[in-house]
Amino acid sequence: AVEGTYGIGRPALDEEVAAWDVDVLPDGRGLPAGGGDVFTGEEVFAEKCASCHGDFAEGVDNWPVLAGGFDTLADEDPVKTVGSYWPYLSTAWDYIHRSMPFGEAGTLTADETYAIVAYILYSNDLVDDNFELTRENFADFNMYNMDGFTVDDRPEQEYAAWRAEPCMENCKDEVQVTMRSVFLVDTPPEGGSDSV
Amino acid sequence: MDETFKPSRRAFLRGSAAAAAGSVAGAAAANGADPLITELQDWASYTGAGVDETPYGMPISFESHVVRRNVEWLTASPISSINFTPIHALDGTITPQGCAFERHHSGAIELRKEDYRLMINGLVDRPLVFTYEDLERFPRENHVYFCECAANTGMEWAGAQLNGVQFTHGMIHNMEYTGVPLRTLLREAGADIALDKWVYVEGADASSNGRSIPMEKALDDVLVAFKANGEALRMEHGYPVRLVVPGWEGNMWVKWLRRVEVTDMAVESREETSKYTDVYADGTARKWTWVMDAKSVITTPSPQMPITHGPGPLVISGLAWSGHGQITRVDVSKDGGITWETARLGKQGDTKALTRFYLDTEWDGAPMLLQARAMDETGYVQPTKEQLRDQRGENAVYHNNCIQTWYVNAEGIAENVEVS
Numbered sequence A: 001a002v003e004g005t006y007g008i009g010r011p012a013l014d015e016e017v018a019a020w021d022v023d024v025l026p027d028g029r030g031l032p033a034g035g036g037d038v039f040t041g042e043e044v045f046a047e048k049c050a051s052c053h054g055d056f057a058e059g060v061d062n063w064p065v066l067a068g069g070f071d072t073l074a075d076e077d078p079v080k081t082v083g084s085y086w087p088y089l090s091t092a093w094d095y096i097h098r099s100m101p102f103g104e105a106g107t108l109t110a111d112e113t114y115a116i117v118a119y120i121l122y123s124n125d126l127v128d129d130n131f132e133l134t135r136e137n138f139a140d141f142n143m144y145n146m147d148g149f150t151v152d153d154r155p156e157q158e159y160a161a162w163r164a165e166p167c168m169e170n171c172k173d174e175v176q177v178t179m180r181s182v183f184l185v186d187t188p189p190e191g192g193s194d195s196v
Numbered sequence B: 001m002d003e004t005f006k007p008s009r010r011a012f013l014r015g016s017a018a019a020a021a022g023s024v025a026g027a028a029a030a031n032g033a034d035p036l037i038t039e040l041q042d043w044a045s046y047t048g049a050g051v052d053e054t055p056y057g058m059p060i061s062f063e064s065h066v067v068r069r070n071v072e073w074l075t076a077s078p079i080s081s082i083n084f085t086p087i088h089a090l091d092g093t094i095t096p097q098g099c100a101f102e103r104h105h106s107g108a109i110e111l112r113k114e115d116y117r118l119m120i121n122g123l124v125d126r127p128l129v130f131t132y133e134d135l136e137r138f139p140r141e142n143h144v145y146f147c148e149c150a151a152n153t154g155m156e157w158a159g160a161q162l163n164g165v166q167f168t169h170g171m172i173h174n175m176e177y178t179g180v181p182l183r184t185l186l187r188e189a190g191a192d193i194a195l196d197k198w199v200y201v202e203g204a205d206a207s208s209n210g211r212s213i214p215m216e217k218a219l220d221d222v223l224v225a226f227k228a229n230g231e232a233l234r235m236e237h238g239y240p241v242r243l244v245v246p247g248w249e250g251n252m253w254v255k256w257l258r259r260v261e262v263t264d265m266a267v268e269s270r271e272e273t274s275k276y277t278d279v280y281a282d283g284t285a286r287k288w289t290w291v292m293d294a295k296s297v298i299t300t301p302s303p304q305m306p307i308t309h310g311p312g313p314l315v316i317s318g319l320a321w322s323g324h325g326q327i328t329r330v331d332v333s334k335d336g337g338i339t340w341e342t343a344r345l346g347k348q349g350d351t352k353a354l355t356r357f358y359l360d361t362e363w364d365g366a367p368m369l370l371q372a373r374a375m376d377e378t379g380y381v382q383p384t385k386e387q388l389r390d391q392r393g394e395n396a397v398y399h400n401n402c403i404q405t406w407y408v409n410a411e412g413i414a415e416n417v418e419v420s
Helices: A014-020 A038-048 A089-099 A110-123 A154-162 B009-031 B165-169 B182-188 B215-220 B385-392
Strands: A035-037 A132-134 A149-151 A177-180 B117-122 B128-131 B141-148 B172-181 B198-203 B211-214 B223-228 B242-244 B257-263 B285-287 B295-300 B312-321 B327-333 B355-363 B368-376 B405-408 B414-419
Touching (some): A014 B117, A089 A110, B165 B295, B182 B215, B182 B257, B211 B215, B295 B327, B312 B327
Antiparallel strands (some): B198 B257, B295 B312, B312 B355
């Protein structure tokens, strides 16, 4: 054992690391060689994705919407899609390749994944229909909402103000009930609405 | 109190029935001797179950209501979904594993210890593979921590929605974990532990649930855990090995942990971009909102736990917790936040763990607007929903630690409400 270690475990082999370490970083590191275009992606998407996500990535029933929703993030009901919300293209490639289709994860080839991602970009009107996504041009693509995220700033925005001795008496003049849950949504019957 | 406020007819009828049921026990004494005392009962005469009947027991049938529950309309599929711990019916702080909530993204998988492998790779001198047996040979620690889903209380951002504390606050459990500090395994692999480095952790399931954790946290108190509440993890909680990330949002507590990779930047995976980012009113979003802030809720009385005993002595009880450390104080209000009384802690809670509080009080039978307000060792005071909305709007989805209000009517029935 190396000094200061317990000497437990054994070396990971290169092919073992290659099998499990498939994550892709925002700068594109981790992508395999390959590529795929929008037309191929449309075919693959129709076969493997559209039954839940819709022919145009618009979502079926309650399944996730992957396209559209641009400039809705400040609305009462934001539509957060790959196009309108996701900051990095790497995440789409990584997640689809690793965890989709739902129930058959890990079955997409690298080229299929490039093609599906190209088609999702097309469905979001972010590329033309002759676009081909490859490892080489991947890092050049900037997502619509890439600047939409700030690192947690609760310490500055909230904690400073909320670390104060709280009021104990006469904290308000009066209290009104402004909303009651029993009028709004269905709580399962075992909840307070229907049972004691 | 708003004079126009009236309980629903159904709630009123139920309240009358409950009051009537509560009076029966009292009547027995008033009308004469209690036959449960004066007449020989079966259990005092016949024999009970033998010790060979139940090698691993379940709760007695009378407690069959103390179970996990789900809310179908919350998610598209029960495979990537959530259920809720029956915190209304529990006391103390330790969550029984069998009813501790579940959240999966591709279902609860069955992974044998023999098939389990943990890989450590990336910026390390020695990429390693551990078996389950290997992990049990490292020095281990025991700690009690809460695991709260980032989305706990998330349905309540825009208003009072679900009528039961199980549903509004039950995406949480609190267990005593046994495991190996992550830093021990990082050292074993000769990891680059510079504080600008990250660890990316992922599970063995199809969703993988990959998340990025800054090195400072990885070296601090993160555990690679294989026991909870004294026994192996339940399948649905990551058997045989999960990550325990004290004080931080439950999503990062990666189950069925299979790989830890040291990286020079955050992976910005799906679970830290599309999900577990918090949208503000202006459309921008916070990312990496890891810590769960101080929070509390009254579990009894609550919509699933009405007062059935009438006026007189009443125990108001609940839970408080903070991802920043220990709970130091919980205040309770019975009038919607006009006046507050400091509650009693069941015992001083552990750091980043559930803490039980009690307010032993007299109920005069008048309606109440019950609230609890937690304080933690950093001096942070749990905010109102108004304070949170002023900061964040109504679409943050995650990290709703607002003060909860229960309206208790004269019949003792409680409802989830919002107050001005």
